[in-house]
Amino acid sequence: MLRTLARPLIATTPRSIITRSFASTNATLAVSPGEQAAQVRDQTKTLVTLIPGDGVGKELAESVKAVFSAANVPVEWEQFDLSGHVDLNDKLMKETLASLRRNKVGLKGILYTPVSRLGHASFNVSMRKDLDIYASTSLVRNMPGVPSRFKNIDLAIIRENTEGEYSGLEHQSIPGIVESLKIVTRTKTERIARFAFDFALKNNRKKVTCIHKANIMKLGDGLFLNTCREVAKEYSLNGIEFNDMIVDNASMQLVSRPQQFDVMVMPNLYGSILSNIGAGLVGGPGIIPGSNFGREYAVFEPGCRHVGADIGGSNIANPTAMLLSSVMMLRHLGLAEHANTISNAVYTTVQSGHSNTRDMGGKSSTTEFTKAVIAAL
Numbered sequence: 001m002l003r004t005l006a007r008p009l010i011a012t013t014p015r016s017i018i019t020r021s022f023a024s025t026n027a028t029l030a031v032s033p034g035e036q037a038a039q040v041r042d043q044t045k046t047l048v049t050l051i052p053g054d055g056v057g058k059e060l061a062e063s064v065k066a067v068f069s070a071a072n073v074p075v076e077w078e079q080f081d082l083s084g085h086v087d088l089n090d091k092l093m094k095e096t097l098a099s100l101r102r103n104k105v106g107l108k109g110i111l112y113t114p115v116s117r118l119g120h121a122s123f124n125v126s127m128r129k130d131l132d133i134y135a136s137t138s139l140v141r142n143m144p145g146v147p148s149r150f151k152n153i154d155l156a157i158i159r160e161n162t163e164g165e166y167s168g169l170e171h172q173s174i175p176g177i178v179e180s181l182k183i184v185t186r187t188k189t190e191r192i193a194r195f196a197f198d199f200a201l202k203n204n205r206k207k208v209t210c211i212h213k214a215n216i217m218k219l220g221d222g223l224f225l226n227t228c229r230e231v232a233k234e235y236s237l238n239g240i241e242f243n244d245m246i247v248d249n250a251s252m253q254l255v256s257r258p259q260q261f262d263v264m265v266m267p268n269l270y271g272s273i274l275s276n277i278g279a280g281l282v283g284g285p286g287i288i289p290g291s292n293f294g295r296e297y298a299v300f301e302p303g304c305r306h307v308g309a310d311i312g313g314s315n316i317a318n319p320t321a322m323l324l325s326s327v328m329m330l331r332h333l334g335l336a337e338h339a340n341t342i343s344n345a346v347y348t349t350v351q352s353g354h355s356n357t358r359d360m361g362g363k364s365s366t367t368e369f370t371k372a373v374i375a376a377l
């Protein structure tokens with residue numbers, strides 16, 4: 001039996017399906033295009049914000065839309081073709097955020113960020129901070145049918161998503177001297193630690209490992225580690241084991257004995273690096289799904305967050321990570337049956353190997369893979 005049937009990708013508390021009315025009580029009220037669309041929409045469907053993103057984003061979003069439509073998923077998309085190639089104060093960014101605030105749930109691809117261009121903050125990071133979607137999860141698992149050096153990898157990388165090395169606070173005191181600030185706060189560390197332990201409990205996992213560099217960053221990562229240790233004491237009664245590992249060693253351990261890890265919790269940048277190592281272990285950025293949760297909003301996106309600009313528009317990208325991220329979204333929306341149907345179709349397609357994309361060792365295009373998933377529904 002396929003693993004997906006035994007354990008859903010992620011167990012969260014499903015939120016209730018939106019059934020609110022968009023009818024305006026004030027005819028003169030100015031409404032945005034998104035709100036206008038919302039007013040004429042099918043009320044039996046849940047409205048979800050869709051941000052395809054740059055690079056391979058459009059192709060992957062089309063794949064999800066086609067599969068959802070074929071599986072009769074009661075979701076209506078409010079799509080925003082936002083791009084990281086335009087400036088942050090762009091009107092579309094504001095409209096996209098407003099849509100996410102209305103709908104509370106989004107599915108997103110990755111937005112491009114130029115390297116070393118002052119004044120251009122990452123849209124991805126801004127969005128996570130703005131919505132305070134503080135807990136990133138990337139699920140790293142072998143997929144039957146995808147070649148890997150290791151078997152039995154099944155780990156969750158839980159990453160603080162709103163501060164740490166991604167605080168964006170840098171300045172040049174005098175030419176040639178730059179200070180980049182890494183921010184660690186007890187409050188934000190405590191909530192990510194609790195998220196990791198609650199995630200372990202809900203998903204029947206046994207161990208949480210805190211990843212840090214407290215031997216060098218004694219104050220910053222020291223606070224992160226000590227806060228995780230305090231939270232761990234509360235959960236030890238529930239039988240969740242806790243340990244910690246320095247990030248350098250964790251990188252080496254991941255590529256030599258990845259099976260020892262279960263749930264890993266860490267500051268922002270280590271999460272980016274280890275989720276990339278994790279993706280490399282099980283087949284690449286096209287495989288691993290991810291999510292960003294906060295108290296009010298949830299945005300689902302591939303767990304390894306690659307733009308794929310080099311292959312964008314070539315119809316060769318692997319839509320698996322995006323499809324499995326959408327499966328996580330469906331569980332969050334309480335649509336578990338649709339989630340199972342799509343998850344099983346993706347796993348069956350990959351395992352058969354007949355329609356796999358190049359990164360999975362096959363020869364098929366994104367659209368051929370998508371058609372095979374639809375046939376397997």
Ligand SMILES: NC(=O)C1=CN([C@@H]2O[C@H](COP(=O)(O)OP(=O)(O)OC[C@H]3O[C@@H](n4cnc5c(N)ncnc54)[C@H](O)[C@@H]3O)[C@@H](O)[C@H]2O)C=CC1
Nearest residue numbers: 111112113272285286305306307308309310311317318359
């Ligand atoms: N450059 C940027 O704008 C951004 C970068 N990042 C971060 O920087 C890291 C590196 O980013 P980049 O150098 O832009 O990597 P990239 O987007 O160039 O991806 C690396 C490789 O993975 C392949 N790939 C990506 N998605 C794929 C898919 N769905 N199917 C098949 N192959 C796929 C690409 O073709 C490429 O060969 C990422 O891990 C990410 O965390 C995150 C967001 C934006």
Ligand SMILES: O=C(O)CCC(=O)C(=O)O
Nearest residue numbers: 112113122124125272305
């Ligand atoms: O948003 C970006 O451009 C880079 C962020 C990143 O590395 C990540 O989200 O993993």
Ligand SMILES: [Mg+2]
Nearest residue numbers: 272273304305
């Ligand atoms: Mg990254």
